[in-house]
Amino acid sequence: xxxLIERFAGYLPLDFxxxxxxxxxxxxxxxALSIQADVTRFLGQFAGVLIMISLISxxxxxxxxxxxxxxxxxxxxxEWGTEQSAIATMMLxxxxxxVISWDSTFPDRKDVxxxxxxxxxxxxxxxxxxxxxxxxxxxxxxxxxxxxGSAWSLILGSRRGALGFLQFCAAWWLTMIAASAFLYCSVxxxxxxxxxxxxxxxxxxxxxxxQLAAFGLFLGVYFVQPSFTSPxxxxxxxxxxxxxxxxxYWYFALxxxxxxxxxxxxxxxxxxxxxxxxxxxxxxxxxxxxxxxxTMKKTxxxxxxxxxxxxxxxxxxxxxxxxxxxxxxxxxxxxxxxxHRVAFAFYxxxxxxxxxxxxxxxxxxxxxxxxxxxxxxxxxxMMFFAVGGLRNVFxxxxxxxxxxxxxxxxxxxxxxxxxxxxxxxxxxxAAPVWLLSxxxxxxxxxxLHVAVHLAVLALLGWILVELCLIxxxxxxxxxxxxxxxxxxQLQFWGLLIALIAFVVPCAEIEQSALNESxxxxxxxxxxxxxxxALFFFNRYRARSAVIYYEELPDEVITTLGLSA
Amino acid sequence: xxxxxxxxxxxxxxxxxxxxxFCARPGEVTxxxxxxxxxxxxxxxxxxGLIELSEGQILFQGQPIQDDLIAYKKRxxxxxxxxxxxxxxxxxxxxxxxxxxxxxPAKLSSERIDGxxxxxxxxxxxxxxxxxxxxxxxxxxxxIAALMHNPELIxxxxxxxxxxxxxxxxxxxxxxxxxxxGKVVLFSSHELDTVxxxxxxxxxxxxxxxxxxxxxERLRSLMELPTLEAIFSQLAVEQDSVSIARQIADLVHA
Numbered sequence: 001x002x003x004l005i006e007r008f009a010g011y012l013p014l015d016f017x018x019x020x021x022x023x024x025x026x027x028x029x030x031x032a033l034s035i036q037a038d039v040t041r042f043l044g045q046f047a048g049v050l051i052m053i054s055l056i057s058x059x060x061x062x063x064x065x066x067x068x069x070x071x072x073x074x075x076x077x078x079e080w081g082t083e084q085s086a087i088a089t090m091m092l093x094x095x096x097x098x099v100i101s102w103d104s105t106f107p108d109r110k111d112v113x114x115x116x117x118x119x120x121x122x123x124x125x126x127x128x129x130x131x132x133x134x135x136x137x138x139x140x141x142x143x144x145x146x147x148x149g150s151a152w153s154l155i156l157g158s159r160r161g162a163l164g165f166l167q168f169c170a171a172w173w174l175t176m177i178a179a180s181a182f183l184y185c186s187v188x189x190x191x192x193x194x195x196x197x198x199x200x201x202x203x204x205x206x207x208x209x210x211q212l213a214a215f216g217l218f219l220g221v222y223f224v225q226p227s228f229t230s231p232x233x234x235x236x237x238x239x240x241x242x243x244x245x246x247x248x249y250w251y252f253a254l255x256x257x258x259x260x261x262x263x264x265x266x267x268x269x270x271x272x273x274x275x276x277x278x279x280x281x282x283x284x285x286x287x288x289x290x291x292x293x294x295t296m297k298k299t300x301x302x303x304x305x306x307x308x309x310x311x312x313x314x315x316x317x318x319x320x321x322x323x324x325x326x327x328x329x330x331x332x333x334x335x336x337x338x339x340h341r342v343a344f345a346f347y348x349x350x351x352x353x354x355x356x357x358x359x360x361x362x363x364x365x366x367x368x369x370x371x372x373x374x375x376x377x378x379x380x381x382m383m384f385f386a387v388g389g390l391r392n393v394f395x396x397x398x399x400x401x402x403x404x405x406x407x408x409x410x411x412x413x414x415x416x417x418x419x420x421x422x423x424x425x426x427x428x429x430a431a432p433v434w435l436l437s438x439x440x441x442x443x444x445x446x447x448l449h450v451a452v453h454l455a456v457l458a459l460l461g462w463i464l465v466e467l468c469l470i471x472x473x474x475x476x477x478x479x480x481x482x483x484x485x486x487x488x489q490l491q492f493w494g495l496l497i498a499l500i501a502f503v504v505p506c507a508e509i510e511q512s513a514l515n516e517s518x519x520x521x522x523x524x525x526x527x528x529x530x531x532x533a534l535f536f537f538n539r540y541r542a543r544s545a546v547i548y549y550e551e552l553p554d555e556v557i558t559t560l561g562l563s564a
Numbered sequence: 565x566x567x568x569x570x571x572x573x574x575x576x577x578x579x580x581x582x583x584x585x586f587c588a589r590p591g592e593v594t595x596x597x598x599x600x601x602x603x604x605x606x607x608x609x610x611x612x613g614l615i616e617l618s619e620g621q622i623l624f625q626g627q628p629i630q631d632d633l634i635a636y637k638k639r640x641x642x643x644x645x646x647x648x649x650x651x652x653x654x655x656x657x658x659x660x661x662x663x664x665x666x667x668x669p670a671k672l673s674s675e676r677i678d679g680x681x682x683x684x685x686x687x688x689x690x691x692x693x694x695x696x697x698x699x700x701x702x703x704x705x706x707x708i709a710a711l712m713h714n715p716e717l718i719x720x721x722x723x724x725x726x727x728x729x730x731x732x733x734x735x736x737x738x739x740x741x742x743x744x745x746g747k748v749v750l751f752s753s754h755e756l757d758t759v760x761x762x763x764x765x766x767x768x769x770x771x772x773x774x775x776x777x778x779x780x781e782r783l784r785s786l787m788e789l790p791t792l793e794a795i796f797s798q799l800a801v802e803q804d805s806v807s808i809a810r811q812i813a814d815l816v817h818a
Contacts, residue, residue: 315660325664328657329650336652401648405709407614408642409665411634 015120019128023104024135046136050093050143057086057148061155073230079156081229083255086148086172087179088222088248093140094180095218098187100342101136102211105129105188106195106291126292137184145176157259171258179251182277185284187214192287196294208338212345219349221246224356231263243269250276319423322412326420326475327427333398333477334428340393340477347389351433354378354385358440368445371453371514375444376507379437379453383461384503386429391468394421394476403478403549410547414473418542421476422469430461449514452524456510459527466534473545565589566611566717566748571620573606580606582772584620588750588765590716593743595763596752599800603772604752605645608721611750612642624717624748638666641710645721645752647702651695655686655705658694662709673712680708684731699726707735718742720751724758736762760792770800 009017061082069075107125115125149172157168194210195203225246228234234243243249243266253269256262262270318327334340358378369375397403410417437457441450513519566588573581581603588594598604609615611622613633622629629636649658656677663673681687684704694702703726710718720739724732739762743749753759759766760780768776776783776799780792789795 321664321667321670325661329653329661332653332657398652399648399650401646402650404614404644404648405650405662406665408612408637408640409662411638411666413634 013124016124016128016131019115019120019125020131023129023132047139047143050140051147053089054144054147054149058151061148061151065155075156075159076231077229079261080252081227082152082156084227084229084248084252086145086152087175087251087255088225090141090144090176091179091183091248091251092218092222093144094137094183095187095214097136097140098184099211099215099218099345101133102214102338102342103191103207105133105288106191122292126288130288133184137180141176141180145173149173149176168259171255174258175251175255178254178273178277179248182247182251182273182280185277185280189280189283189287192284192291195291196287208341211338212341212348215342215345215349216352219353220356221248223353234263234266244272247273247276318427319420320416322416323420323423326417327424330394330424330428330476334393337398340396340398343396344389344393347385347392350385350389351382351436354382355436355440368443370446371441371444371449371511373507373511375441376453376510377503379433379440379457380460380503380507381499382433382437383430383457383464384499386433387425387461387464387468388498390425390429391472394425394472394474395479396477397479398477400478400549406475406478407549413543414545414547415539415542417475417547418469418473418538418545421472421474422465422538424476425465425468426461430458430465434458434461452514452520453510455524456527459524459531460506462531463527463534466531466538469538470534470541473542473547474549475547479549565623565625566750567623567626568607568611569621569623571607571610571622572618573603573610573615574618579772581610581769584769584772584774586767586774586777588748590746590748591743592764593739593749593751593762595759595766596750596769597754597756597759597766597796597800598769602769602800604769605721607769608642608645608719608750608752611719612640613637638713639716640719641713641715641717642719643703643706643710643721643723645725647699647706647726649694649697649702649705651693654691654693655681655697655701656690658705659708659712663712666713668713676712677708680712684708684734700728700731703727704731715747717748718750720749720753722753723751724753724755732758756791756793756796766792768796768799775799 012020064078069078106129111125149169153165153169153172157165160167190210191207194206198206225248226239226242228236228239228243228249233239250269250273253262253266254273257267257270315328316324318324334344355378358375434454434457438454441454444450444453510523513523568587569585571581571584572579584603584607586594596604596607606615610617611629613629613636624636624639627636650661653661659677659681660673663670663677668676678687681690684707686701686704686708689697689701694705697705703723707723710720723735723739727735736758739749739751743764751759751763763780765779766776766783767774776795778786780795783792783795784790787795787798789798
């Protein structure tokens with residue numbers, strides 16, 4: 001296989017192969033992921049997470065045969081539920097991929113300045129970039145569906161014999177490819193036309209906003225979109241607008257059309273899938289071609305020095321001068337660096353999705369909703385994601401070479417730097433989540449319970465901030481990390497386990513304590529005491545700590561084995 | 565006075581700076597010269613406290629700098645060799661951050677930053693992102709960041725790099741003016757003409773060791789050479805530059 005690929009690659013032009021390899025390295029920001037700048041390793045880890053999801057789905061398929069549905073309606077329910085879930089997950093994964101590889105398909109200034117003087121045709125650059133991004137999308141489709149697609153085809157398709165199995169299998173793969181292509185091309189088209197329509201300066205700013213909006217949209221839709229697994233649900237008048245506006249339902253209809261199981265009244269949905277795919281592909285191809293013909297020239301001609309926004313330049317104060325400097329540095333790093341924005345947007349998207357799920361509760365109901373796990377768990381989860389997420393993003397350096405200025409101006413003890421980092425975490429993570437929760441809890445009651453919950457949430461935020469500060473003797477966004485330290489799979493599953501292990505019990509404890517004043521008082525006292533203890537612990541340890549800017553590897557003694 | 569006593573720095577056992585001792589006095593500009601890789605920037609980084617010494621001692625006003633590094637840093641301004649800055653900030657934001665980290669009062673720092681930006685013709689571009697700045701503009705930002713807290717010790721590592729003629733002339737006069745006002749100025753550069761005009765005292769480093777430490781006048785008379793370039797060539801340049809240039813042209817032509 002390897003030899004076959006090499007032989008095929010041999011037929012491709014050398015300049016294309018060189019550029020393809022380079023662009024593949026840059027599709028994802030490997031520095032951000034800290035995996036030894038090794039694209040093969042990254043792809044392996046990325047595929048590993050998707051294969052794990054695929055295997056879980058496959059196991060689910062086989063488990064469902066232990067107690068199979070006994071009615072036709074039951075089978076339909078299982079089949080439609082599976083198809084909708086698989087398509088939605090596929091689209092989410094592709095959506096997230098487009099977000100983390102945002103702008104990588106379009107020529108950036110560095111490409112233009114480096115490649116323009118060389119004898120390389122613009123179309124070679126374009127094909128190499130599209131191939132690099134396409135390779136990642138292809139890998140995602142393959143990894144996410146190889147186990148689940150086979151298993152569900154076997155369980156659901158083979159009920160109609162061997163031909164049914166083959167038809168289901170073909171429908172599965174074609175739908176997944178079409179849904180992925182639709183989403184991927186749609187994002188490219190939107191980016192491309194934005195680049196064409198706006199001046200480069202405006203485009204760069206708009207692109208950052210679009211990237212975050214896309215992130216929130218993909219995750220929000222995935223978590224909030226309802227599942228319709230019966231013909232009655234699909235035919236219900238109130239659900240028609242969801243079917244009409246949700247691409248995952250268009251591709252659900254396409255799946256059933258290809259599988260030969262689409263009720264005739266939903267042909268219009270499948271037609272939307274085809275039309276959507278054609279429009280997206282046409283939009284992406286035309287915008288990319290125009291961009292490479294038009295934008296590359298515009299990029300070269302763009303002035304090096306873009307004047308900053310004129311007018312109002314307000315520098316707010318966040319405490320003493322050090323606290324203000326670090327808080328402002330953090331805000332600017334988060335909002336202006338693509339790498340950090342994307343990393344934090346991952347957590348923000350979860351918060352956004354949770355907030356959206358809370359909004360689905362009828363907030364106009366009278367009397368107000370009681371304070372139950374329905375609000376406690378989502379608000380705790382939001383706090384967990386915000387504080388934990390920001391702490392993780394703080395560890396990613398923004399410019400190691402520029403750190404000398406922080407060393408040269410380190411005129412205060414470590415304790416004050418830790419206090420400044422604490423303030424940044426409270427200001428940028430805990431406070432916004434608390435305010436959002438305050439707004440969302442407006443229609444919950446009674447007022448005393450809401451007040452207690454908000455007090456608990458504030459204390460929980462403080463505790464999380466203090467826990468994040470243990471051993472964190474760094475200025476946010478400045479410390480280098482050892483290569484290979486980040487492990488995507490471990491972080492992904494570790495985060496979920498930590499959430500379940502920490503947040504769920506806390507929410508249950510709060511709910512049980514709300515109705516008893518003694519328990520409530522004890523809970524608040526305990527949380528306050530814990531917060532204070534952690535605060536003083538961090539302050540005490542910071543007194544003897546040294547701010548560090550580079551993580552050093554552990555001392556390793558290498559034996560030569562000469563005595564053996 | 566800044567004094568280096570038998571300072572050495574080794575990286576993985578390999579000496580980058582070897583047994584270096586010299587003094588830089590208030591009121592004079594000390595030139596610190598040497599070919600690429602001779603250890604100039606390493607010495608500068610040791611003097612700023614960015615890297616630790618392997619051996620020796622650095623004293624400022626008679627006190628070892630490590631005794632109270634924070635107090636020492638408050639009195640020092642540094643322009644590094646490479647203009648590394650946080651590119652996601654604007655010039656104004658960067659300078660404000662440095663002022664805040666140094667604990668300068670907001671009003672004072674704002675006035676000084678504004679004034680220095682105007683004098684160095686950067687005021688119109690102060691809100692533009694540093695990523696778009698030219699090398700000369702970055703150098704000006706570094707210069708402002710090094711001077712705005714009125715330091716007693718000024719360390720300038722290749723400060724003329726990328727500057728236009730007008731600003732270079734301003735900086736040349738500024739260095740002399742700072743020395744006249746009693747500052748200790750240590751100035752490293754490859755521009756020998758400028759060094760010759762600005763410095764009263766020079767230290768030449770070669771392969772990590774000091775090969776000359778005296779006033780330019782005295783070196784001229786001792787070595788019987790007319791210019792600093794001739795002195796430098798004799799002490800620190802080992803290669804035949806004309807021959808190498810010819811070999812490069814031959815290699816490209818072949």
